[in-house]
Amino acid sequence: MAGSGKAHLRNSEEIILRVEDLTMEFPAGGKKFVRAVSGISFDIERGETLAIVGESGCGKSTLGKAILQLPKPTSGSVNFQGQELTTLNKDALRDIRPAMQMIFQDPVSSLDPRLSVAKIVDEPLKIWDRGDEMWRSNKVDELLNAVGLDPALVRDRRSYEFSGGQCQRISIARSLALEPLLLICDEPVSALDVSVQAQILNLLQDMKERYGLTLIFISHDLAVVKAVSTRIMVMYLGKVCEISAPDELYSRPRHHYTHALVSSVPIPDPNVAARRTTLEGEPPSPMDPPSGCRFRTRCPGATDLCAQEEPQLHEVSAGHYVACHWPRP
Amino acid sequence: MSNLPPMLSLRDFSVSFDTARGPLYAVRNVDIDVADGESLGIVGESGSGKTVLSRGAMGLLPKRVAHRSGTVVYDDHDLSQAPRKELREYWGTGMAMIFQDPMTALNPVRKIGSQLTEGLRIRLQMSKTDAAARGIELLNRVRIPDPAAVMEKYPFQLSGGMRQRVMIAIALACRPRLLFADEPTTALDVTVQAQVMQLLSELRHEMGMSMVIVTHDLGVVAGHTDRIAVMYAGEVVEIAPTKQLFANMQMPYTEALMKSIPRLDTPSGQRLPVISGRLPDPTQPETGCSFASRCPYVTDKCRAEAPPLVEVSPGHSYRCWFPIGGSR
Numbered sequence: 093m094a095g096s097g098k099a100h101l102r103n104s105e106e107i108i109l110r111v112e113d114l115t116m117e118f119p120a121g122g123k124k125f126v127r128a129v130s131g132i133s134f135d136i137e138r139g140e141t142l143a144i145v146g147e148s149g150c151g152k153s154t155l156g157k158a159i160l161q162l163p164k165p166t167s168g169s170v171n172f173q174g175q176e177l178t179t180l181n182k183d184a185l186r187d188i189r190p191a192m193q194m195i196f197q198d199p200v201s202s203l204d205p206r207l208s209v210a211k212i213v214d215e216p217l218k219i220w221d222r223g224d225e226m227w228r229s230n231k232v233d234e235l236l237n238a239v240g241l242d243p244a245l246v247r248d249r250r251s252y253e254f255s256g257g258q259c260q261r262i263s264i265a266r267s268l269a270l271e272p273l274l275l276i277c278d279e280p281v282s283a284l285d286v287s288v289q290a291q292i293l294n295l296l297q298d299m300k301e302r303y304g305l306t307l308i309f310i311s312h313d314l315a316v317v318k319a320v321s322t323r324i325m326v327m328y329l330g331k332v333c334e335i336s337a338p339d340e341l342y343s344r345p346r347h348h349y350t351h352a353l354v355s356s357v358p359i360p361d362p363n364v365a366a367r368r369t370t371l372e373g374e375p376p377s378p379m380d381p382p383s384g385c386r387f388r389t390r391c392p393g394a395t396d397l398c399a400q401e402e403p404q405l406h407e408v409s410a411g412h413y414v415a416c417h418w419p420r421p
Numbered sequence: 422m423s424n425l426p427p428m429l430s431l432r433d434f435s436v437s438f439d440t441a442r443g444p445l446y447a448v449r450n451v452d453i454d455v456a457d458g459e460s461l462g463i464v465g466e467s468g469s470g471k472t473v474l475s476r477g478a479m480g481l482l483p484k485r486v487a488h489r490s491g492t493v494v495y496d497d498h499d500l501s502q503a504p505r506k507e508l509r510e511y512w513g514t515g516m517a518m519i520f521q522d523p524m525t526a527l528n529p530v531r532k533i534g535s536q537l538t539e540g541l542r543i544r545l546q547m548s549k550t551d552a553a554a555r556g557i558e559l560l561n562r563v564r565i566p567d568p569a570a571v572m573e574k575y576p577f578q579l580s581g582g583m584r585q586r587v588m589i590a591i592a593l594a595c596r597p598r599l600l601f602a603d604e605p606t607t608a609l610d611v612t613v614q615a616q617v618m619q620l621l622s623e624l625r626h627e628m629g630m631s632m633v634i635v636t637h638d639l640g641v642v643a644g645h646t647d648r649i650a651v652m653y654a655g656e657v658v659e660i661a662p663t664k665q666l667f668a669n670m671q672m673p674y675t676e677a678l679m680k681s682i683p684r685l686d687t688p689s690g691q692r693l694p695v696i697s698g699r700l701p702d703p704t705q706p707e708t709g710c711s712f713a714s715r716c717p718y719v720t721d722k723c724r725a726e727a728p729p730l731v732e733v734s735p736g737h738s739y740r741c742w743f744p745i746g747g748s749r
Contacts, residue, residue, distance in 0.1 A: 147610045148581060255467070255699070285466050285637045287681045290693035297692065312610045315683040319693050338689040356615040358640035360682050362663045371612050373566075374580060 097404035098133045100335050100413040106137040108306050109274060114168035116158045126378050128154040130330040141307040143321035145314055149375055151330040152310045156276045160192055161185060190220060190270035197279040199259035203251035209262055210247040216269045235265040239295060257288035264295065268303060276308045281316060293320055315357045318342065326350045329375050329386040332405060336412040346408050346419040348391045393418045426497065427454035428599055428631050429478065433491035436477045442704045447473040449655040455599065460625060460632045462642035465652035468700045471635045475601045479516050480508040513544045517597035521604040523584035527576040533587055534572030540594045559590040563620060582613035593624065599631045606641060618645050640682050651675045654701055654711035661737035671733055671744035674712045718743055
């Protein structure tokens with residue numbers, strides 16, 4: 093699986109971000125390298141929500157950060173609104189950063205415990221010298237209101253006085269302060285209770301509509317991304333397995349890995365929940381990935397061909413691409 | 422349930438903590454039994470008191486700040502007032518716990534082998550070589566590849582799923598009769614979560630253990646428990662055999678928890694149902710039903726008077742004036 097190829101890239105005026113052959117390597121001592129992301133290509137249209145799904149260590153967070161040039165990718169291209177980010181110098185990159193913001197996984201540790209909520213949300217505005225103090229203060233109130241917090245009650249409190257869900261709301265308010273076009277959400281709800289997850293997912297949807305955002309939503313849980321995404325990209329060990337619209341992907345996963353992911357989502361029904369999972373073991377080390385298809389070591393349908401040749405992404409039905417020599421029916 | 426006396430029995434069990442704002446009531450008047458060989462799920466949101474309940478039952482809470490009342494009877498021994506020294510006799514061999522976060526629960530500067538065999542050496546007085554052999558056997562049992570090498574590793578060298586397996590091996594080392602698993606899969610990927618839950622179920626059957634699984638996700642315990650207790654604001658608000666609970670839930674909170682689980686079969690792009698509001702302040706006990714402020718079906722009676730726990734069918738009880746199944 094886990095193939096390369098660009099058959100799925102679209103040619104449209106509306107493309108806001110296009111990533112091609114993106115590779116991110118980290119030195120791992122000696123002459124070894126961890127290839128966290130190897131040769132990934134994808135694009136996003138304005139107003140879309142692209143979900144990037146995969147297990148821990150598949151490179152999904154690294155990919156999210158590499159788009160923001162944090163740090164600069166080893167090779168490949170990231171084109172944001174017609175501008176190539178990988179070749180920009182420091183100042184030019186800084187000028188473009190407000191348009192791309194990120195929300196992090198752990199809402200508590202991503203907020204400065206010494207700053208009041210008002211200061212946290214105000215910080216990006218202050219750094220970019222937007223408006224005068226009065227304007228900024230109003231803007232902070234507007235943002236807090238938008239994410240469902242009462243400014244009068246929360247402005248002067250510190251992040252440790254809030255629950256995880258509320259901290260995530262504060263983070264969202266902060267990320268929206270500079271009116272970004274693209275918001276990258278890295279596992280925004282995985283640290284939260286199920287009951288709070290739904291609130292944050294709904295809030296992200298509302299913010300997307302209200303501020304006209306384009307979202308990249310990184311998660312390991314297919315059930316969570318189902319509600320929010322317009323397109324889903326499944327990753328395994330630094331490569332793309334499958335790209336499709338959500339309903340099609342869930343009802344008919346073509347890649348064996350996607351199928352395993354879908355079937356490991358717990359079903360809240362004691363009569364069907366005793367189902368056995370198909371996926372055994374853990375992903376191999378990204379320092380020494382398997383030859384050919386990277387999923388073959390855990391794949392129930394692997395053959396000799398899978399060890400020899402890396403599958404390329406190809407279209408199996410309209411808008412549904414899969415990188416597998418033997419896709420499921 | 423069987424006629425045998427339960428393995429663990431909590432009666433009128435409460436835990437409160439001293440805080441700067443006065444006493445915080447984390448667990449309030451809970452009655453729960455765990456039968457021999459049974460698997461019980463305790464489900465609730467963060468702050469519902471489920472972790473405090475399980476730690477309190479084992480006697481793991483710091484005595485200086487945590488006040489327990491009511492009785493805890495384990496295997497016919499009343500442990501409610503037992504001093505720590507006596508409690509230790511039950512830890513490991515009688516009751517054991519898998520802690521929530523496998524990264525912080527393991528000691529980062531000690532090898533897996535030494536942490537795994539500690540209980541065997543101290544509680545079962547095994548020799549070093551015997552304990553090491555047993556340790557390798559345990560790692561094998563929780564399906565860790567190359568267990569001899571893992572014995573010599575440190576926690577940071579293992580993945581999250583591996584660390585959670587090590588935690589399970591440690592908890593099982595002295596063959597406990599009752600295992601508490603506190604959010605055993607919350608820190609893990611969905612795929613690994615499915616593996617770990619399956620492993621726990623298999624080990625329980627193999628070893629004939631009783632198990633208490635504490636979680637915030639009803640979906641996780643649906644296929645792995647015999648009974649489920651739903652907790653809210655320190656109280657058990659509904660308790661029933663698992664199938665009965667899913668088929669015929671009575672308490673609006675259980676329904677709300679159930680609806681908030683993201684499911685694969687809901688169409689995409691739809692708004693998810695949420696439980697609005699938040700848990701009541703545990704330092705300010707409510708006069709009425711603790712769920713009244715968030716309940717979609719709330720009436721004046723709910724705000725004025727706390728509903729008692731009533732039994733609707735054998736083993737199925739709930740706290741609600743206007744249950745979902747009843748006339749509203």
